[in-house]
Amino acid sequence: MEFFDYFSNLFGERWPALLEALKGEGCATELRFGDGLEPYYLDEASVFAAKTLGVEPGDRVLDMCAAPGGKSLVLASGLKGEGSLQSNDRSPDRRLRLSHVLENSLPEQWRSVVSVTGYDGVKFGMHKKESYDRILLDAPCSSDRHVLNAPEHLKVWSVKRVKRLAVEQGSLLASAVDALAPGGTLVYSTCALSPMENDDVVKKILKKRPAMRLDEIAQIPAGADRTECGVHILPDRAAGRGPIYCARLVKG
Numbered sequence: 001m002e003f004f005d006y007f008s009n010l011f012g013e014r015w016p017a018l019l020e021a022l023k024g025e026g027c028a029t030e031l032r033f034g035d036g037l038e039p040y041y042l043d044e045a046s047v048f049a050a051k052t053l054g055v056e057p058g059d060r061v062l063d064m065c066a067a068p069g070g071k072s073l074v075l076a077s078g079l080k081g082e083g084s085l086q087s088n089d090r091s092p093d094r095r096l097r098l099s100h101v102l103e104n105s106l107p108e109q110w111r112s113v114v115s116v117t118g119y120d121g122v123k124f125g126m127h128k129k130e131s132y133d134r135i136l137l138d139a140p141c142s143s144d145r146h147v148l149n150a151p152e153h154l155k156v157w158s159v160k161r162v163k164r165l166a167v168e169q170g171s172l173l174a175s176a177v178d179a180l181a182p183g184g185t186l187v188y189s190t191c192a193l194s195p196m197e198n199d200d201v202v203k204k205i206l207k208k209r210p211a212m213r214l215d216e217i218a219q220i221p222a223g224a225d226r227t228e229c230g231v232h233i234l235p236d237r238a239a240g241r242g243p244i245y246c247a248r249l250v251k252g
């Protein structure tokens with residue numbers, strides 16, 4: 001089947017162990033921000049990607065593709081009620097879940113600086129030019145671990161679809177770059193396995209937007225791999241965590 005051939009070629013000798021790990025249990029940690037608030041369970045690799053943005057109180061933050069909201073919780077915990085977080089997602093259904101998560105898992109004071117919007121991410125660059133200090137683009141991706149464990153999705157997986165998603169990711173990333181204020185920081189992340197959706201998307205934006213440069217992520221989790229532009233956390237070496245890819249860029 002196309003999925004197995006493609007990734008077996010890509011990962012070579014590593015693929016059998018990675019395949020087993022992808023089929024296995026994930027590794028979620030509990031996010032709980034106070035008594036009486038709902039806990040949220042999020043893969044530790046996702047927590048890492050969100051923390052990599054380095055949000056501090058007072059920042060103007062955009063989470064461009066935010067639903068269901070796990071990473072927005074981590075970003076809001078960095079603000080501690082000072083600054084602003086716009087948690088955006090284009091899907092109405094997923095936005096309902098996002099609002100529920102933010103409403104029920106954040107302390108009142110932290111929630112007061114969070115807003116939920118439903119714009120198409122590609123519009124931010126034009127309509128909100130240079131408006132945010134920190135942007136997380138956790139892009140829609142081929143979600144390969146989920147696909148592997150869902151036969152109906154596995155049947156329709158194709159390299160063509162990966163390429164299509166990479167084009168969409170490129171447009172969202174260009175928009176995020178344009179919405180970032182000078183001196184601002186952006187994290188691009190996906191849960192995809194293929195470099196086409198990860199490093200390749202970042203390399204293209206670095207060519208297109210010369211003001212952007214890579215900012216090396218100094219500390220990475222045990223078992224994570226450094227790639228040309230960022231960090232890839234894969235479950236075979238990272239105790240079940242991931243897949244998560246993230247790269248950090250700053251605007252000069």
Ligand SMILES: C[S@@+](CC[C@H](N)C(=O)[O-])C[C@H]1O[C@@H](n2cnc3c(N)ncnc32)[C@H](O)[C@@H]1O
Pocket residue numbers: 046064065066067068069070071072088089090091094119120121122138139140141
């Ligand atoms: C990987 S998920 C985000 C997961 C989320 N960051 C979290 O941690 O819970 C990608 C999200 O992007 C949203 N999305 C897809 N295309 C979009 C677009 N053009 N603009 C805004 N959101 C989009 C999808 O609805 C989906 O919820």
